[in-house]
Amino acid sequence: xxxxxxxxxxxxxxxxxxxxxxxxxxxxxxxxxxxxxxxxxxxxxxxxxxxxxxxxxxxxxxxxxxxxxxxxxxxxxxxxxxxxxxxxxxxxxxxxxxxxxxxxxxxxxxxxxxxxxxxxxxxxxxxxxxxxxxxxxxxxxxxxxxxxxxxxxxxxxxxxxxxxxxxxxxxxxxxxxxxxxxxxxxxxxxxxxxxxxxxxxxxxxxxxxxxxxxxxxxxxxxxxxxxxxxxxxxxxxxxxxxxxxxxxxxxxxxxxxxxxxxxxxxxxxxxxxxxxxxxxxxxxxxxxxxxxxxxxxxxxxxxxxxxxxxxxxxxxxxxxxxxxxxxxxxxxxxxxxxxxxxxxxxxxxxxxx
Amino acid sequence: xxxxxxxxxxxxxxxxxxxxxxxxxxxxxxxxxxxxxxxxxxxxxxxxxxxxxxxxxxxxx
Numbered sequence: 001x002x003x004x005x006x007x008x009x010x011x012x013x014x015x016x017x018x019x020x021x022x023x024x025x026x027x028x029x030x031x032x033x034x035x036x037x038x039x040x041x042x043x044x045x046x047x048x049x050x051x052x053x054x055x056x057x058x059x060x061x062x063x064x065x066x067x068x069x070x071x072x073x074x075x076x077x078x079x080x081x082x083x084x085x086x087x088x089x090x091x092x093x094x095x096x097x098x099x100x101x102x103x104x105x106x107x108x109x110x111x112x113x114x115x116x117x118x119x120x121x122x123x124x125x126x127x128x129x130x131x132x133x134x135x136x137x138x139x140x141x142x143x144x145x146x147x148x149x150x151x152x153x154x155x156x157x158x159x160x161x162x163x164x165x166x167x168x169x170x171x172x173x174x175x176x177x178x179x180x181x182x183x184x185x186x187x188x189x190x191x192x193x194x195x196x197x198x199x200x201x202x203x204x205x206x207x208x209x210x211x212x213x214x215x216x217x218x219x220x221x222x223x224x225x226x227x228x229x230x231x232x233x234x235x236x237x238x239x240x241x242x243x244x245x246x247x248x249x250x251x252x253x254x255x256x257x258x259x260x261x262x263x264x265x266x267x268x269x270x271x272x273x274x275x276x277x278x279x280x281x282x283x284x285x286x287x288x289x290x291x292x293x294x295x296x297x298x299x300x301x302x303x304x305x306x307x308x309x310x311x312x313x314x315x316x317x318x319x320x321x322x323x324x325x326x327x328x329x330x331x332x333x334x335x336x337x338x339x340x341x342x343x344x345x346x347x348x349x350x351x352x353x
Numbered sequence: 354x355x356x357x358x359x360x361x362x363x364x365x366x367x368x369x370x371x372x373x374x375x376x377x378x379x380x381x382x383x384x385x386x387x388x389x390x391x392x393x394x395x396x397x398x399x400x401x402x403x404x405x406x407x408x409x410x411x412x413x414x
Contacts, residue, residue, distance in 0.1 A: 107364055
């Protein structure tokens with residue numbers, strides 16, 4: 001058993017008193033927090049993955065020590081049921097991979113924040129919603145795991161909003177506008193209704209393993225498609241939504257993602273399209289037409305995209321395989337483009353218990 | 354010397370603290386930077402020269 005070492009505060013029994021302290025101390029995301037009493041923290045730590053190190057290391061931006069105890073405290077505050085703690089630990093480990101570029105994701109003026117995608121058998125066992133309305137609200141697993149990861153970033157990584165800076169506790173999240181995903185963003189993939197291999201299998205894991213994959217998403221761009229009757233039409237409507245002026249991926253490349261609802265995925269899948277062919281299509285069609293960009297701005301669109309020129313139509317990223325294709329949600333003719341922070345890669349970690 | 358626009362001073366001071374370099378010199382320019390025309394950027398840069406030299410030489414500019 002891990003010995004609790006965090007500083008203790010005596011705030012009485014009321015949840016209001018604790019939350020007043022949390023807001024004053026800069027621990028809050030603005031919503032009420034569950035008081036992290038020693039009993040609650042111990043219960044969560046009882047579900048820590050076997051053989052976990054006591055710390056996952058220093059977390060950007062502030063280099064706070066991401067100990068299991070501190071992660072558990074934030075999980076309790078987020079309302080995470082103890083059985084879900086291994087998912088939180090896997091997600092924290094994933095965002096700390098250098099290729100995720102957490103420093104930049106936390107500090108940027110853009111709205112980037114981790115989207116956690118859960119794959120494998122534990123999705124169902126732990127109660128994650130991968131079907132209708134999977135981005136919320138209403139599902140404890142989705143809502144609390146996403147929120148816990150954000151609280152970890154705020155309280156261990158120092159990613160509090162810059163506007164909440166106080167003397168000695170600088171806010172280091174410089175997001176100009178932000179987006180609601182910064183309260184937490186966790187979904188599971190609808191593997192059962194996908195015509196393709198699940199995300200984690202594509203990324204090298206066995207179907208029977210369970211994983212989290214994190215993406216530095218900066219928005220969800222909804223695409224409604226009541227009209228398309230075949231694969232080419234479905235993917236054309238999606239690619240129109242991707243190759244639009246101002247999308248971060250067009251400026252910086254990176255690893256954008258798309259998520260098709262099962263109905264639209266089925267239209268594409270029944271014609272035999274593989275996931276790689278879907279990516280090829282999106283890569284060829286989700287492009288910025290330079291004739292739409294004022295001539296004096298065109299070179300700015302190529303600063304970070306040196307592989308391309310004004311004579312070409314600028315693709316959403318540098319390689320078709322850099323696009324992730326997910327299947328999420330329930331009935332209805334919907335899909336979503338998930339633009340990502342340019343200098344960040346999706347990272348997958350196995351969930352171990 | 355790190356150049357920072359004044360709107361991002363909390364990030365700069367927080368990060369130098371996190372790196373264990375609380376005295377790391379900062380040269381500060383008014384925000385914004387990215388949207389200024391080139392002539393203004395040159396002027397901004399010129400205004401930094403004294404600060405940068407002082408930071409690098411310990412104040413002997």
